[in-house]
Amino acid sequence: MRSIWKGAITFGLVNVPVKVYSATEDHDVSLHQVHDKDGGRIRYKRVCELDGEVVEYAHIAKAFDDGERTVVLTDADMALLPAERSREIDVVEFVPSDQVDPIMFEKSYYLEPDSKSVKAYALLRRTLEETDRTAIVKFALRQKTRLGALRVRGDVLMLQSLLWDDEVREAKFPSLDEKVTITDKELQMSQALVASFESDFSPEKFTDDYQEQLRDLIEAKLEKGDALDTAETFGDAAEGDGGGEVLDLMEALRRSVEKNREASKDAPSGGKAAKKPAAKKAPAKKKSA
Structure with missing residues (x-):
């Protein structure tokens, strides 16, 4: 595996340098689009709507449109944001592990010690294990500020990004109000x-x-x-089990x-x-x- 990010877990005066690795991978067969007539690859071009020119990646910026005006945000603009520059996984609290609802889990990462001494890493891992606590952390990765859960999996500290509270929908179905x-x-x-x-x-x-x-x-x-x-x-396809018997x-x-x-x-x-x-x-x- 190759690390995708380097930083440090911080809480109080404790600093634990770590390397971050993706904990999961996609096993799907990779397919691409072709012309069904002759098998030729379908390619997409990035064309500017104003002048019709094909635009190279180097000249593509992000923008926000409020319906009337457009604000263009360059890479230099994005780099000025404090969260984007941060390399810290900042612990904000330690909570009972059973209080973290699995619906909030998003992406999982393994953390490897990134220092000559692994004592601080081992101490944090042991403490989380014996107290049955999960560390709730804040960190920035790939131009997003994220909430995360830091917990133990085997001998490794695992960081799982969490959805923000307003990203989890409430389930309200009138049918569940029926008395059964x-x-x-x-x-x-x-x-x-x-x-x-x-x-x-x-x-x-x-x-x-x-x-x-x-x-x-x-x-x-x-x-x-x-x-x-x-x-x-x-x-042959599996046979039916009774023709729709209720x-x-x-x-x-x-x-x-x-x-x-x-x-x-x-x-x-x-x-x-x-x-x-x-x-x-x-x-x-x-x-x-």
């Missing part, structure tokens, strides 16, 4: 269904089926050409519990289904000359 009567029997059946699905979360058990099938499709097209029968690659809640719960119990009986020893072989990866792109 739930019987003890319905609740018991629902709990039995949940119990039949209970497990420890292991993210490695799950794969992105869409991306795997997309890679299979690309590989098949390379081997067979464009005249490709989709069913030949992916098999079940009441209790019957649906009962059938779900029974179906899951039967599946558990038929599963091989060890309780886990056999893992599918890894899908072939799409061939690497050829570099342009």
